[in-house]
Amino acid sequence: MNLDFSQIVPYIPFMLKGIWVTLKFVGMSILIGFILGTILSLFKITKIKILKVIADVYTSIFRGTPLILQLMLFYFAIPQLTGYDISPYLSAIMAFGLNSAAYVSEIIRAGIMAVDRGQTEAAQALGVSYKQMMINIILPQALKNILPALMNEFITLTKESAIVSVIGYLDLMRRAQIVGADIYRNFEPLLFAGLIYWVMVFILTKIGKTVERRLRYSD
Template sequence: MDLEFITTYYQFFLSGTINTVLLAFFSVLGGTMVGVILALMKLSEKKPVKFLASAYIEFVRGTPLLVQLFLIYYGLPHIGIDLPDMVAGIFAVSLNSGAYVAEIIRGGIQSIDKGQMEAGRSLGMSYKMTMKEVIIPQAFKNILPALGNEFIVIIKESAIVSVIGIHELMYKTDVVRGITYKPFTPLIVAAIIYFVLTFSISKFLGIAERSMRASD
């Protein structure tokens, strides 16, 4: 297997990796914000609010990410919203991730003892304040491993945004394949990079989880 092309085209892999990490980071950040809102909506006692959150979650989880990406990328310009490719990709992946994160957060919130809410309310805190200051911080501790897994999933699924021209790792890999006429070996390099990214994040999250347990 001839890997000499790496010394010539390593910058392609490097820039692609950086864009992949940026895409995943901002998508998880956006997905977490969307997920918190959806989780609180789904836990609401107001039926219309709960219905809207449930409908959104079921629609997103029931349709392919590729379809959602095309709807955002090609659909928004028709209503006068023209986003840069990278922003459109982050937006689409964030909305997709938000549906999955919402269920993770909802489960985390429901895992907190109901006495915590009652204690907060008895101290004169409002429902919103109790959720913000007491319930949600504890829930995030419980769901950190699941959120970490979502980050890893997004890093792997981010390859799909290459179809709209975002220069992430898979896009750059295809460029190298075209330039070098090597259909196989650049994919091996990309696979190794993806593995290093996901393995490193998994180990980091494990350390963070043990640190939080030790501080309890």
Template sequence: MEILELFVEYKQYYMIGIKTTIMLSLFSLIIGTSLGGLLSLLRLSKFRLLKAISTAYIEVFRGTPMMVQIALVYFGSYVLFGVDMNSFIAALIAVSLNSAAYVAEIIRSGIQSVDKGQWEASRSLGLSSSQTMKYIILPQAIKNILPALGNEFVTLIKETAVASTIGVLDLMHASKIVQSSSYKAFDPLVIVAAIYFVLTFSLSKLVGVLERRLSYSD
């Protein structure tokens, strides 16, 4: 009961935290998907330089912690450019760049999952590579890509908790405010854990429904 009372008393902070967490994750996924789509095409390119650039980007961002990336963007913006960047914008940039690396692999895998015979059949019909990708490959690949993007969104909901380290008022930062105001260290974390679970569990179920519907349409 004490935990419930604590949530009710400080619910305004948790509500702001939920809103910020969802906004940061959603906007990062949208930007990351746009950049990731470009990276995946570069990764599949026949030009070695473009392929190498894309591969290097993906390996660097997948091989370093998101917390470090957020700190580099936040503090680096001032050190390198003299820009006192807003913490939410800094987190959005860093998380988007990070997500793009994972989305690039999701899209690449989705494209490569389409039977290679589709390319050959398209060429025999006189379609260009861009036409084949747009009208033949992507409509089929999207069935594998969409559920994976849903899972990426669920992952971002959890991983963006590190944005609190630079002062973003997400769920984790909200719990710190409640801890300092209530002088309770444990209960606010239990509340945050429960909120994260509800968010990710609900989204995972929705992704599962989407995946089943897409599989039925085959």
């Protein structure tokens, strides 16, 4: 099969550094996506029409266009329009964070709508404010129900992070490409990168199942 993994051994430390580089921007993107997604989900269930329109338009744009297009717009268009030389790291965070928020908002909205309406009515009857009701009653139950869907979104984000290599960000995939170009062999470094991605996703899946199990037993 003409395979020689010994040639990538000297490059393994270089490629392993890509794990931290990848997780650094993915973690920030997840945080941004979760916070903004939660806000957008509340916009979608509010009675204020303008907020619902804003949230729906936002979701339509970011779910209706390719993530790689959004990434390239941030990286190439912002310098053209503003003169600001945006870094690959910041471009990746903005594109992935804003894109994730659109999907997370739909997941959380569905979770909120799935909570028994009787609890909302009971809270209102007791004089609980809308803010307190959402924070202390509705959102905790919704998050418990949608945790598998949220973990799936975060896992998908981790796998899709490989596309940041197109803007030169030195993530795991970009490092594998550099190694392949240096040794004139692409299969071995790409396969090694694929193994690392699989391990990261496997660990995230295990963490998600553990958290889900603990939440279930805490009832």
